[in-house]
Amino acid sequence: MQLFHPTTIDEAVTLLAAHEEARCIAGGQTLVAMLNLGLLDPPALVSLRKVEGLDRLVRHAGGGVTMGAAVTQAALAAAGLPGALAVLCEAAQQVAHPAIRNFGTVGGALCHADPAADLPPAFVAADARLTAVGPTGERSLSAGDFFVDYLTTALAEDEILTAIHLLPPPTGSVGAYYKFARVDGDYATVSVAATLTLEGGVCRAARIVLGSCAAGPLRLDAADEALADTRPDGKAVARAGALLQEAAEPLADMRGSAEYRRRIIPGLVARAVEAAMAKSEARS
Numbered sequence: 001m002q003l004f005h006p007t008t009i010d011e012a013v014t015l016l017a018a019h020e021e022a023r024c025i026a027g028g029q030t031l032v033a034m035l036n037l038g039l040l041d042p043p044a045l046v047s048l049r050k051v052e053g054l055d056r057l058v059r060h061a062g063g064g065v066t067m068g069a070a071v072t073q074a075a076l077a078a079a080g081l082p083g084a085l086a087v088l089c090e091a092a093q094q095v096a097h098p099a100i101r102n103f104g105t106v107g108g109a110l111c112h113a114d115p116a117a118d119l120p121p122a123f124v125a126a127d128a129r130l131t132a133v134g135p136t137g138e139r140s141l142s143a144g145d146f147f148v149d150y151l152t153t154a155l156a157e158d159e160i161l162t163a164i165h166l167l168p169p170p171t172g173s174v175g176a177y178y179k180f181a182r183v184d185g186d187y188a189t190v191s192v193a194a195t196l197t198l199e200g201g202v203c204r205a206a207r208i209v210l211g212s213c214a215a216g217p218l219r220l221d222a223a224d225e226a227l228a229d230t231r232p233d234g235k236a237v238a239r240a241g242a243l244l245q246e247a248a249e250p251l252a253d254m255r256g257s258a259e260y261r262r263r264i265i266p267g268l269v270a271r272a273v274e275a276a277m278a279k280s281e282a283r284s
C-alpha cells in the first residue's frame, strides 16, 4: 500500500484519481481500525494531514463560519460558536474521548457517515453546505443531501470533501445537542440536534434532527413545522417528537433494540428543545 502526503487540494485530487480504489485518510480514527480488521485494503492512501489550509476554521465578519474538512473534532468542540452554531460544538464535545477528538476530523466523521455518529445530525441541524472537489472541479451540496445511506455519502470515489460553510446564525437562534448513550464516550443510542430561532419566546423556525434512528440523520419538514410559530411548549414539542418517532427506522444493535430507540425519541426531542430554550431564556 502506498501512502501519499500531498500539500495542496489539487495534488490530493490528482493522486486520488490516479489510483483506483485509493482512499483519503484524515485523522485515521476509523480508517485505521477498518484496515486493521481487514475490512478495507486500498492500494493507496492519500493523507490530508499536510494539505494547506484544510485544518483552518475561519470566522467571517458577518458571523458565518468556514471550516476546512481536516479541522479536528477537538478544535470544533473548543470553538465556542454562537447562536444556532453552538449545536456543532456541543456535538463535537460529545464524540468519544479526547484522544479520538484530537485526531478525528470533522470531514472524516461526515464522510464516514455512521448513522450513530454525533456530527452528521448537528451539521444537518445547522443547515451546513459542503464543498466537494474532484477532477472535474468543485461542487456544493447541502448537509441534508450529503448523507444518502448507511456509511454512504453523495461524494464520488474521486471527490474530496474540502470545506464546510455555515451562514451567520440568525438573531435569536440557539442550538443544543442531546446525546443518550449507555456510557460516557460511547456512540449514541439516540441523539437529537436542535436549532431554534426565537423571537420574544416564539419559535419562528426549527430544525430537529435525530441520530441513530435511520440510515442517516433524520429530519422531517412536518416536525419542524409543528414547532414553528409556537412557544415550544409541551404540546408542540410532543407533536414534533411523535412525527419523528413515526418516521424513525432505527437498527437494533448492542446499544438498544429498534423498539427501545423508537420509544425514547419523544422524550429526547423534548430534552433537546428544553436545552435550547434554556439558552434563549438565559440570554434574555
Ligand SMILES: Cc1cc2nc3c(=O)[nH]c(=O)nc-3n(C[C@H](O)[C@H](O)[C@H](O)COP(=O)(O)OP(=O)(O)OC[C@H]3O[C@@H](n4cnc5c(N)ncnc54)[C@H](O)[C@@H]3O)c2cc1C
Pocket: 023, 024, 025, 026, 027, 028, 029, 030, 031, 032, 033, 048, 069, 070, 073, 094, 095, 096, 097, 100, 103, 104, 105, 106, 107, 108, 109, 111, 112, 116, 117, 118, 119, 155, 159, 160, 161, 162, 185, 186, 187, 188
Ligand atoms: C474508539 C472510538 C470511539 C468513537 N466514538 C465515537 C462517538 O462516540 N461519536 C462519533 O461521532 N464518532 C466516534 N468515533 C469515530 C471518530 O469520530 C472518527 O474520528 C471519525 O468517524 C472519522 O474521522 P477521521 O478524521 O479519523 O477519519 P478517517 O478515519 O481518516 O476516515 C474516515 C473515512 O472518511 C474518509 N474521509 C476522511 N476525510 C475525508 C475527506 N475530507 N474527503 C473524503 N473522504 C474523507 C476516509 O477515506 C474514510 O473512508 C469513534 C472512533 C473510535 C476509534
